[in-house]
Amino acid sequence: MSKRHKKRDREAGLSRREFLTAGAAAAGGLAFGGGRAGSPKVPSVGPRKAPVTLNVNGKEHTLEIEPRVTLLRALRNHLDITGPKQVCDRGACGGCNVLVDGLLVNSCMMLAMDAVGRKIVTPEGLARNGKLHPVQEAFCARDALQCGFCTPGMVMAGAWILSRHPDPSPELIKRELSGNLCRCGAYGRICEAVKMAARKK
């Protein structure tokens, strides 16, 4: 630990460390519907970098990050996995959607440390053995994209819908995609593509 860091920690006092630790736990609780928030047994880490291991697309990655780093930024800035996009950074657009243990998550709203021990799937990992996921295939065939910046998130949301609804109605698809914004206006074809993928699956 450098002298400057020590001094900073002293100035900030313990409250900063406690705040970060509690914040991490609270965010995890929010993302997964409670249970962990407020637990007295959360191990204390940070505020400076600590090693974590993330399982992304079936591969373990060990990296050193500050506890406040979001899952999105851990993926993008530390692992160079840039399929998930930082668009609104406030959980309002779905551009950063990934699957965590099979659950669709806005990765900008989850701390990377809360994803430790879970299986993370990004658009890069949705294709299996060089074959595109049916949703990805349908997006290509129906031209369900233009600039493509919302596409990785849309594809993840589409895959999430099909993982729970083998034959979703158009209304259900629209409702389920309501957390994802597309500025080019490809929604119509995105919904068609999800429906098409369901038929193929």
Next chain:
Amino acid sequence: MGKIKTKVGFRGNVKEIEVTIPDHEPAPWDAETPLKVVGTDVPRLEASLKVTGRAKYTADIHLHGMLIAKILHAPYGAARIKKLDVSAAEAMPGVRGTTVFKGEGRPLLYHGDEILAIAADTEEQAEDAVAAVKVDYEFGTPVTTVEAAMKASAPSVFEGKENVQENKKARIRQNDPEKAIQEAAKIIEATYETQVQTHSCLEPHGVVARFNEDGSLTLWASTQALFQVRSDAAAQAKLPQQKVRVIAEHVGGGFGSKFALGPFGIAAIELAKKTGHPVKCVLTREGEHTTGGNRPSSIQKMRGGVTRDGKIAGVSVTTHGTGGVAGGAGCANPAVYHFPAVHKEEYSVYTHAGPAMAFRAPGHPQGFFALECFIDEMAEAVGLDPLEFRKRNCDNELYHAEWDLGAQKIGWKERRNTVAGGGPGAVKRGLGMASTLWYQKGGWKDWFGQRYAVEIVATRDGAVEVRNASQDIGTGLRTLLACIVAEELGLRPEEISVKIGDTDLPRGAPSGGSQVSPSIGPAARNAAFQLKKKVREVAGLGDGVTWKEACRRIEGEALRVTGERSPNYGEYKDKVAGCQFVEVEVNVETGRIRVKKVVAVQDAGKVIDKLTFESQIVGGVTQGISYALFENRILDRRRATQVNADFISYKIAGAADVPEIVPIAFDVANAVNNCGMMGLGEPPTIPTAAAIANAVHNAIGVRVRSLPMTPDKVLTALAGGEGRK
């Protein structure tokens, strides 16, 4: 140069014209040319890269030793920096450099105005440092609306300059409009208002800058004008343009807002220079809303006269709008219809808000909202069906054909309420329509005077690579070029690879005014035409020799051919037409409008790839719905702070807001260039808001003349407030 005869027009309306084409060019694809690839559904070449997240946008570029820069934006408008202290920020861990845009004593005109940028090792450190900058602000009195800025007592946004500026070029006085209106059988008056809409590109503006060992500069930029960015960057870095390379392989939307290097680009260059590291500077969502561009608002006062037999006698239009600290708040009307007498005045009004930028058909969605609603109001005044009224006041056969097609597809005759409003139940249904136009024929050179060109490289293994510098902001340029080259060479589009988005490639066009496709497409066809000739000469293509076999006989590694864009030939139509028909449901108890269906007929010369052509139409309509019903930048009146600079409270249409959209790609052989192509990106977003407003009137019998048409405005109109007829 040689004269040739070519068949132009559209189905059921084809005629022969004579055009003069350069000797080395193929004849334009006309109304009767048999085509195998052109006009079919061809999936986007880069689609698999985009669906797997492997397409690299500027925001995704990660270089060894790269720093992240963040900008400190002014949180207020009409303020001044009393004191600026960066010492604490600069002492923070990871901080490598600061560049100051505005120091002590400088005015901050609007929320988002750039104060400084800081580069640090990580994104979090850069954010911490920006948050640790101490600024003391001195507050002035902001003006945030057109009405407030127009008051005699209003403070000036720019010292010593009037807030209200006339756009003198837009002034029109044709014949005697006052007399024509006064003498007409019916006089109609109405005022229409439109809001400020932000571009809200999903990929924020951003630049990565890297100085190379040889002193040259490489930029990755989220831009729609690579060569403009190169020119700006060369000036900023004091380098000759040849020493600057700009790359934009994929761009996450632009819509008119990404033409310049921008403060983020200046920050990246300055901080890269200062620190010796590559620097990435990408705007936050708040920065994007407040500084990343917007469509100016408008207040449009219309007065017009109609004769007894349903002909427009004359019109008078006065418009005011604000583009914040930028001008250019124009309204593109009157247009489309025949106006025998016209008076037009246009004023841009400065306010303490971020600068407007070109936004998909600048001035047109605003102007056509007023124009096409006013046309409906004129028709109603003389008791005519709005479609019939339009026909009486326009003699362009293309519009007539498209109107008839759209009317038939929506069921205009059978399903439109002949008496507006009424019917039982709280949910009222109605139909409306509006027209559009655009002007883009493509050009042969850019605004720097450089001629557009496409290079094609055919290698001995039969591979074909098409090369052009233009960026693709989402329209599908790669696929379009592949279709054109495949058609000419007798190959399939997926056999063609396309390299774009790099200033090291042959000259490309800026993505503005819908010009890239019609400018670059014809150059690609020229290149393919010459390549085919060459392969035939040197390798005996044809006569039973396939492309692959012929390519094997190429001497050396590859054949390289460059095709240039020639000036346009003359044409069948110098503009594109188009129209949209809309069905809405309006709940008169809640005031909520739901768009149920949109039929969008759009021409843009020859349809090259039908799939992406339709995507452009659907995208334009969707943005139009969002503009009509939801989007609205809201400023706090006391501090000029945008209160909805995020995606939580700045509402953009989502999947559930979008109805069935039926895109109809209306093929027109135009002979304007060798592909017969016209620009498409802009026209489909122009008429949507007006068509929805006209449908709302047809549903509930009262007019909503203000965008966005939110429930409060619908209920106010129903209660007999503004807009009651």
